[in-house]
Amino acid sequence: MDAIDTAQDPTLDDLLSDEAINRPFDYYRRLRDTHPVLWNARWNGWIVTGYDAVVAGYRDAERLSSDRFTGPFGAEMRASETKYTQLIGFLSRFFVWKDPPYHTRMRMLVNKAFTPKSVELLRPRVRALVRDLGEPLRGREDVDFMSEFAFTLPVVVIAEFLGIPPEARFEVRDWSNDLGGVVFTGGADDSRFVKGEAAMGKLVDFLRPIIRDRLRAPKDDLITRLCQAEENGVRLDEEDIIANTVLMVFAGHETTMNLLASGMIAFDRFPDQWQRLRQDPSLARxxxxxxxxxxxxxxxxxxxxxxxxxxxxxxxxxxxRMLLMQHAANHDPAAFENPDGFDIARWPNRHAGFGQGVHTCLGAPLARLEVQEALTWLAANFGRVEVLDKELRYARTVVARAVEGLHVRFHDT
Ligand code: HEM
Structure with a gap:
């Protein structure tokens, strides 16, 4: 092992420490300042925090694998394979966890269904939805921003885009959350697999008839486009369409919700930037x-x-193993001027928030659309955002930056 590692300073070692969770800017700066690629004996892998190194890592699908079913991440999944057949069977089809050439084939087919044009067509609907969710926030002393706005917007948008019937969209989201328990947590707790298997079973039972229906009677929705996507005579089979649909509900919801929340926190911290947005709504992008x-x-x-x-x-x-810490990369002073500042007109802005390389976020155009529309409406209607929580609590996970509850007041002026 090379000489520089986190053992030199035990306070660098704990990726779940209070500092790492609540003050990631400070914690990851200390890691990056020690070395942009640092061995962490406690996690048993490399922690990559420098911008150039994180981007290089994301772009190196040749040598760095995303596969969760082989290699060092795979043992637990493989051990559960025979016991939790539905769960592991469908998770193993998630193309986010596949390498080329399998990934390339799947991504090509899905790209045919999930086009930037089909996303852009959603803009008027997203705009109307934002207005419907935003109006009731007017004049309120205390808004539970997650449950009243940030949670609902991405669930409704992805469900409508896919073609999931309105009455089922929140149930589908709950099942997908139970899958999150398998994906985002570790340890010997068997109950998360039991829960994940039950949730996957419900998702499959729910989605299979919808897919068969779309094959018989196509509609203008993403499930239909997934059924129709074809490359060199190859199509997605029914199991792949189910897996992809689950992946999209799963990948597109919490991320967008948490981004909306962290944005409100940033605007509370930098009120001048809210004023700037109000004066020039074209800065929403x-x-x-x-x-x-x-x-x-x-x-x-x-x-x-x-x-x-x-x-x-x-x-x-x-x-x-290697952790590519894009949050840290996005605060690397070698790549961004005043990296801990919040400048809504920053351009170019080569952040790594959607990853890079072959796995770059499929849903980026959709997430961007939702957030742009939300910002535009909120800034046009409210003079100031105030975060009411004295202290913000963040989920104790290495992967997600997720605030646990956010109360805000939107001031009229
Ligand atoms: C702000 C919101 C979002 C963020 C920050 C985000 C972030 C990411 C990142 C970093 C990756 C790369 C994964 C990797 O390299 O291993 C990714 C992949 C992916 N995202 Fe997103 N995402 C967001 C929203 C969405 C939405 C709305 C969807 C809806 C469809 C979505 C679907 C996907 C899918 C399917 C992949 C896998 C792509 C592949 O492996 O080729 N994401 N996302």
């Missing part, structure tokens, strides 16, 4: 990018080395 950079909802994601190689002066061994 660059403001959305700056929200993703400043405090995006995914702090980092895992990879593992398929082969030994040298990476930013470190010797990576085959099978080593």
């Amino acid at each position: 660059t403001a959305t990018e700056e929200m993703l950079r400043y405090d995006g909802p995914i702090k980092g994601l895992g990879r593992w080395a398929k082969v030994p190689f040298e990476f930013f002066g470190r010797e990576i061994r085959q099978g080593d």
